[in-house]
Amino acid sequence: KQHVEVTDDLELSYSDHLDVPKMQLAVRIDLTQYTTQPELHRYVSFIKGRMGRKVSDFFMRFVGCEEKVDIKAQNKQLIAQVDDYLATEQLSTEEKQVSRGVVADYYKQKIASGEDINVSxxxxxxxxxxxxxxxxxxxxxxxxxxxxxxxxxxxxxxxxLAKFSGQGGGVTLSFDRNLLGDKVHYDPVTDTLVIKGIPPNLKDQLSKADKD
Structure with missing residues (x-):
């Protein structure tokens, strides 16, 4: 992608750069990791975007490597394990939510810096x-x-980390975690969810539908 900047002499300078956020397929090879710790098999990483599994698999075969770590599965497992861990500790609901916020902030920091999640x-x-x-x-x-x-x-x-969400049977739900027990109540016995304080736009739609 081309961009323009003004030099110290007040002249326009044109140069090209990689528009990384819009990349759909890319591979990064960490030569330092490959040289010092090749046994970890962590020196190749990908940007696979939304090109579909077939395109991603073709790209990996083209590069000549195979996926050793399922990144999405690892991240999903981490979030689940954080919840399990917090459940074993004697923490209040507020303390658990604060801890989830700490994890979220840590994630954002790592995403911004391009660094890996470090469990320790x-x-x-x-x-x-x-x-x-x-x-x-x-x-x-x-x-x-x-x-x-x-x-x-x-x-x-x-x-x-911030929301409960799910869909099925024609129903899609999503709400902030901190609303559970406050504006949202779940009864596992009757398998029902009670929502207090319905969003105005949804309430308006329901009111109009009730009059039809």
Missing amino acids: ELAAKLPKNEEQQSDFSVFNAHLEQPLEPQFQPDRAALKP
């Missing part, structure tokens, strides 16, 4: 069990399928 680094930011000398790293290590020590962050992982 993240563990240091989460509550610890001082009596048992245990933290999230220890919790992860004792799981049947522990997380990789490091992996690329996936922006999609941020959503479940």
Whole structure:
């Protein structure tokens, strides 16, 4: 992509640059990682965009490598394990939400800097069990399928940290986590969800439909 800038002599200078955010297919090879720690198989990473699985697979075959770490699965597993870990600690709902906010901030920082998620680094930011000398790293290590020590962050992982969402049977729902128990109440016995304070635009639609 071409861009223009003004030089010190007040002249226009034209130059080309890579528009990275709009890249759909790209590969990055970390030569330092390849030279120093090739056994980790972490020296190749991809931008696969929304080109579809077939195109992504073709691109990987073209480059001549195979996927060793499922990034989306690792990120999804991390968020699930954070929830499981917080559930084992004696924390209030507010404290759990604060911890999820810490994880979200950590994710945003790593995405912005282009760095990997580091499980040990993240563990240091989460509550610890001082009596048992245990933290999230220890919790992860004792799981049947522990997380990789490091992996690329996936922006999609941020959503479940802040919201509950789901769809099925023609119904799509999404609401902030902090509303559960306040404006949103779930009864597991009757499998019902009660929402207090319906959004005005939805309320207006329902009112009009009720008059039809």
